[in-house]
Structure formats: C-alpha cells, structure tokens
Amino acid sequence: MVKSLLIKNCGQLLTMRGNGLGIIKNGFVYCEDGKVVKVGKGRAPKADRTIDAEGKVVMPGLIDCHTHAVFAGSRANEFKLRADGKSYLDILKAGGGIHSTVNATRKASKAHLLTNTLKHLKDMRSYGITTVEIKSGYGLDLETEVKILEVARVAGKKQSINVLTTFLGAHTCPKGQKPRQYLKFVMNEVLPKVEADFVDIFCEKGAFTLRQSRKFLKKAKELGFKLKIHGEQINRLGACNMAAKLGAVSCDHCDRLSRGDIKKLAQTGTVAVLLPIVPLYTGEDKYADGRALIDAGVRVAISTDFNPGSAPSKNIFLAMSLACLEMGLTVEEALRGVTVNAALALDLSDRGVFAKGKRADIVIMDTTDYREIPCFVGENLVKKVFTGGEMHPK
Ligand code: NIG
Numbered sequence: 001m002v003k004s005l006l007i008k009n010c011g012q013l014l015t016m017r018g019n020g021l022g023i024i025k026n027g028f029v030y031c032e033d034g035k036v037v038k039v040g041k042g043r044a045p046k047a048d049r050t051i052d053a054e055g056k057v058v059m060p061g062l063i064d065c066h067t068h069a070v071f072a073g074s075r076a077n078e079f080k081l082r083a084d085g086k087s088y089l090d091i092l093k094a095g096g097g098i099h100s101t102v103n104a105t106r107k108a109s110k111a112h113l114l115t116n117t118l119k120h121l122k123d124m125r126s127y128g129i130t131t132v133e134i135k136s137g138y139g140l141d142l143e144t145e146v147k148i149l150e151v152a153r154v155a156g157k158k159q160s161i162n163v164l165t166t167f168l169g170a171h172t173c174p175k176g177q178k179p180r181q182y183l184k185f186v187m188n189e190v191l192p193k194v195e196a197d198f199v200d201i202f203c204e205k206g207a208f209t210l211r212q213s214r215k216f217l218k219k220a221k222e223l224g225f226k227l228k229i230h231g232e233q234i235n236r237l238g239a240c241n242m243a244a245k246l247g248a249v250s251c252d253h254c255d256r257l258s259r260g261d262i263k264k265l266a267q268t269g270t271v272a273v274l275l276p277i278v279p280l281y282t283g284e285d286k287y288a289d290g291r292a293l294i295d296a297g298v299r300v301a302i303s304t305d306f307n308p309g310s311a312p313s314k315n316i317f318l319a320m321s322l323a324c325l326e327m328g329l330t331v332e333e334a335l336r337g338v339t340v341n342a343a344l345a346l347d348l349s350d351r352g353v354f355a356k357g358k359r360a361d362i363v364i365m366d367t368t369d370y371r372e373i374p375c376f377v378g379e380n381l382v383k384k385v386f387t388g389g390e391m392h393p394k
C-alpha cells in the first residue's frame with residue numbers, strides 16, 4: 001500500500017459533512033496510512049500516488065448495512081412461484097423460502113461458502129461498497145450459525161472490504177420444532193457462544209411473535225450485544241417500537257410503521273434501515289414511508305438486503321433509485337442513506353464522511369453530477385474504489 005494518496009480534481013467532492021452532502025467543488029482529498037488527512041480545495045499536499053478524478057464526483061465508500069451474504073443453494077424456483085401468485089409467507093409456510101436456503105447451507109462446506117461469499121464481496125466492491133454487514137440465519141443450529149459467522153469474518157479478511165457480523169439465529173423456527181423451544185435453545189445454548197457485532201431477530205407472522213422477540217432481544221442485551229430487528233416487513237406487529245424502546249441501533253424494513261412507531265424511532269435515535277428492493281422483488285408493493293420518517297427526524301439508511309430469497313441483488317444503486325422513486329427520499333437523502341447514515345446503523349463513527357482521521361474508503365463515480373447517481377436507475381456508476389487508501393479495479 002502507498003503511504004500517501006491524493007485524489008485531485010474532484011469536480012464535486014461529497015464530504016457528507018453537515019446535514020446535506022457538504023459539497024466542495026473542484027476539491028481534493030489527501031490520505032496517509034489509510035486515513036483521510038486533509039479535505040479541501042486549492043493547493044494540495046504532495047503524495048506518493050496522485051489520482052486525477054477528472055472533474056468527477058468523489059465520495060466516501062458506500063456502506064451496505066444489511067445483507068445475508070453467506071448462503072448456499074438457489075431459490076430460482078421461487079421466482080416463478082411468485083410470478084404465479086404465491087406470496088413470500090406462503091412459500092415460507094410450505095417449507096420453502098428461508099428453509100430451503102437453510103437446507104443447502106447446512107450441507108455446504110466452509111470452503112464452498114467462502115468461495116461464494118468472496119465472489120459476492122467482490123461484486124459488492126464493484127458497486128462501490130467498502131463496508132458491509134453480513135447476517136447469519138441460514139443455519140438455525142449451533143454448528144451452522146457459527147460456521148456462517150466465521151465464513152463472513154474470514155471473507156472480510158481475504159477480500160478488501162470491511163465486514164461486520166450480525167447473529168440472526170432467530171431468523172425463523174426450524175422445521176419440526178416449536179418456536180418457543182427453539183428460541184430457548186438459541187438464548188441458552190447459542191447466544192453465549194457466538195461472536196458477532198449485533199444480534200437480530202425476524203419478528204413476523206411465520207417467524208417470531210412480538211413477545212418472543214422482546215424476550216430474545218432483552219437476553220441478547222443482557223449478554224452485551226447491540227441490537228437490530230427485522231420488523232414491519234409484511235405485517236405490523238409492533239416490532240420496531242419495541243426494539244427502539246430496548247435501545248436497538250437500527251430497525252430494518254419498516255414498511256408498515258404507525259405514526260407512533262415513527263415518533264418512537266425519532267425519540268430513541270434508532271436508525272431506520274429501509275430496504276426497497278424487497279417490496280419490489282416480493283411484489284408486496286408497500287414501501288416504507290421514508291419521507292415521513294425523515295420529516296419526523298429519524299435517521300434513515302438504505303441497504304440492498306442482499307439475500308437469495310427476498311432481494312437477490314447487490315445493486316445498491318438500484319436501492320438508492322427506488323428509495324427516491326418509491327419512498328420519497330431526495331437524491332441527497334439517498335446518498336446520505338448509503339454513507340453517513342449507514343455508518344450510524346452499524347454504530348461506526350470512523351467512516352461514511354470525509355474528515356480528518358476517517359478511513360480512506362473512497363469512490364470515484366463516472367459522472368460529474370451527483371444527481372445522476374440515482375437518476376440512472378440501477379446503473380453502476382463506479383469508476384474507481386479505494387479501501388483504506390488501497391486502489392481496486394472497479
Ligand atoms: O430481510 N425477512 C427476513 N429475512 C430476509 C429474507 C431471507 C430470505 O428470504 O432468505 C429479509 O428479507
């Protein structure tokens with residue numbers, strides 16, 4: 001890695017400072033040892049490597065704060081089933097959906113999962129993603145859940161993209177078991193043994209009830225874990241409200257929040273992670289009201305939710321476009337949703353913004369106008385990506 005890096009001639013340097021994009025026109029960003037040292041315009045320090053951004057948009061590396069990227073098998077059969085009118089929950093109830101991925105992931109070797117995951121991480125980086133959160137949840141037993149989390153960590157070390165992990169052993173109840181019994185097992189036998197940055201649960205009909213979810217998250221909190229929740233995706237069970245009260249770092253999906261829920265998120269400072277590819281793909285067609293959330297003062301992040309069943313897409317550009325088209329976000333809010341607010345959703349303060357001491361995770365976009373980023377629906381506008389000051393081919 002070069003010691004110092006200068007990216008000059010940045011037509012629009014999006015620093016993400018303040019409440020908007022903090023744009024510096026014709027600016028530069030100078031980094032040393034993988035960290036940002038100086039951001040500004042005019043005379044720049046000399047560096048070991050200088051990159052000319054040719055007047056393009058330069059911004060902090062994108063952060064995908066909600067994915068399920070470690071899995072085996074394929075759910076291509078469900079694509080057709082849904083086109084024929086079967087719903088996401090119908091398929092889950094019939095033993096498909098998450099269960100189908102669980103079967104394949106339990107059988108898969110660590111080496112196989114690692115190969116798959118490394119490929120996904122490489123694809124993500126080509127979309128400008130420099131930090132990603134990965135959840136377990138396709139094991140639903142101690143051995144496989146631990147295997148998934150380990151694969152996620154190892155993949156993050158082998159591929160230059162930062163990986164954070166979330167334990168989602170409470171993704172759904174394994175076939176043939178009772179949810180209460182299974183949750184007891186996860187709380188007593190699995191939770192104390194897992195290594196993860198966050199703990200999450202899927203609170204939904206066909207997965208876990210509000211009461212079960214509360215009990216589970218309380219236990220996770222007692223054990224010192226930071227909390228997340230999959231809530232209000234298909235039915236409103238009060239999951240996000242409950243998780244916010246417990247101090248969750250983020251509530252994810254949020255497609256069906258009441259006014260009271262929105263107020264609660266604003267009060268507690270819990271980040272709402274919106275996942276617009278999910279309603280698009282599952283045909284639920286009920287998108288989170290991003291506008292209402294932001295107007296109420298909630299911090300909103302945008303993510304792909306990359307997974308084999310409800311959002312088989314790593315295209316964070318598509319997520320941004322949909323957030324603007326279907327959730328009422330402005331272009332500026334969508335860009336903050338995949339940088340500074342996505343960092344908040346992961347409780348990270350060292351990235352997502354250009355300022356002294358932040359990580360030198362940088363994307364050069366192939367456009368001179370940031371508004372084109374979500375405007376070209378789902379188009380990958382990345383030109384160059386840097387993680388910790390290291391340059392990667394697109
Ligand atoms: O975030 N909602 C629950 N979990 C994932 C989907 C998992 C799957 O279908 O494999 C989600 O949408």
Ligand code: FE
Pocket residue numbers: 066067068230305307
């Ligand atoms: Fe998810």
